[in-house]
Amino acid sequence: MSECKNFIYVLCNVRKESIQRQKGIKRKTESSDVNRNQENGYFLFRFDLETNNFEQFELNIEVDDGLKLSKTYLPMMKCQKNGNILIFYKFLNAASYKPSQLDPFEVYEIIRDEDGRYSSVILKTSVSFKNIHDSLNWADYIPLIYLDESSSKWLLIDEDAKLALGDANGDIKPLIPTEDSASSFFKDGKYDDETLRIFYNNHGRIYYLNSFGYVEENHGEIEPYHHDLYEIEVFEENSTFRAERIGRIEKMHTNFQEKILVYNQMIISVYKDVCMCGFFQVPKLSELAFIKIQKMKSRKFLAAFENDDCFEPRRVYEGGISEENLKKMIGMDSGKRLLPLIN
Numbered sequence: 072m073s074e075c076k077n078f079i080y081v082l083c084n085v086r087k088e089s090i091q092r093q094k095g096i097k098r099k100t101e102s103s104d105v106n107r108n109q110e111n112g113y114f115l116f117r118f119d120l121e122t123n124n125f126e127q128f129e130l131n132i133e134v135d136d137g138l139k140l141s142k143t144y145l146p147m148m149k150c151q152k153n154g155n156i157l158i159f160y161k162f163l164n165a166a167s168y169k170p171s172q173l174d175p176f177e178v179y180e181i182i183r184d185e186d187g188r189y190s191s192v193i194l195k196t197s198v199s200f201k202n203i204h205d206s207l208n209w210a211d212y213i214p215l216i217y218l219d220e221s222s223s224k225w226l227l228i229d230e231d232a233k234l235a236l237g238d239a240n241g242d243i244k245p246l247i248p249t250e251d252s253a254s255s256f257f258k259d260g261k262y263d264d265e266t267l268r269i270f271y272n273n274h275g276r277i278y279y280l281n282s283f284g285y286v287e288e289n290h291g292e293i294e295p296y297h298h299d300l301y302e303i304e305v306f307e308e309n310s311t312f313r314a315e316r317i318g319r320i321e322k323m324h325t326n327f328q329e330k331i332l333v334y335n336q337m338i339i340s341v342y343k344d345v346c347m348c349g350f351f352q353v354p355k356l357s358e359l360a361f362i363k364i365q366k367m368k369s370r371k372f373l374a375a376f377e378n379d380d381c382f383e384p385r386r387v388y389e390g391g392i393s394e395e396n397l398k399k400m401i402g403m404d405s406g407k408r409l410l411p412l413i414n
Contacts, residue, residue, distance in 0.1 A: 073150045081116040115189050128189040154183035162212040175199045201241045216270030230262035249313045256314035271333040277303040278333045297321045300351045318351035368392040
């Protein structure tokens with residue numbers, strides 16, 4: 072989301088596939104007769120929340136950088152005040168060629184032209200964190216998030232829930248928890264095979280999401296995931312941090328491949344064309360009223376998804392009411408915005 076909160080940006084990786092059949096073959100073409108030339112194309116979509124319109128920009132990316140971007144696991148974008156957009160990993164991954172090391176941390180930048188259009192992507196920086204094993208314990212990956220506007224300082228967490236600061240030079244500085252940090256953080260924040268751990272920077276506030284599930288011993292089925300949310304405050308002057316527990320959402324089933332966002336102490340999960348929202352704290356009366364009206368104006372049905380681990384189909388609402396029609400319903404001035412008041 073843009074700094075002004077009027078635009079949402081979406082980066083899409085499109086695989087262009089051309090199939091050329093060998094000449095002179097009359098029979099049914101087999102896989103060996105097909106020459107597939109694949110190349111990755113990248114498009115940036117900008118959605119205007121005031122006009123409900125969108126623009127589409129095809130991005131020019133060098134081949135090597137394009138291949139790296141297409142393999143990025145759970146990338147994150149950050150809008151800057153100058154209009155450019157940063158793309159970076161949510162995780163430091165173990166290097167496939169040498170598992171005892173981590174891949175370099177790379178930050179890409181989508182450049183905004185003078186006419187306000189986006190056309191190119193560059194590799195802005197590449198950092199190899201030094202002596203990371205001396206400070207952090209890790210197996211496959213380390214979650215991290217930027218702390219400052221220039222994206223030169225990063226917060227990292229290892230599999231034992233220990234935090235550290237990393238800078239643009241690749242230096243690592245361990246952080247010590249304050250006495251008033253939530254004790255549950257050091258239990259919930261640890262890594263195991265059934266957890267997904269992600270940092271989020273929500274307009275300067277750092278959130279840490281730990282999602283987990285477990286397998287039933289009798290049936291071997293995966294239970295719906297639970298989600299714990301913490302807010303992290305870093306004090307660089309004395310190398311400490313404070314972890315405050317925001318809350319837990321239980322039995323909100325998500326999947327590791329779903330797009331998950333934490334915003335305003337809510338979790339938003341997108342799977343195919345269905346969006347799920349969960350509250351870590353008791354919703355405001357305005358939020359509950361808004362959701363109730365949306366349900367009243369929607370069509371309810373049960374939807375089961377392919378390869379879904381849920382025991383039962385999900386209850387889905389389709390339709391709803393637009394902001395403008397909702398304002399007409401309650402007699403609100405058409406020149407005012409309703410959704411910011413709802414949060």
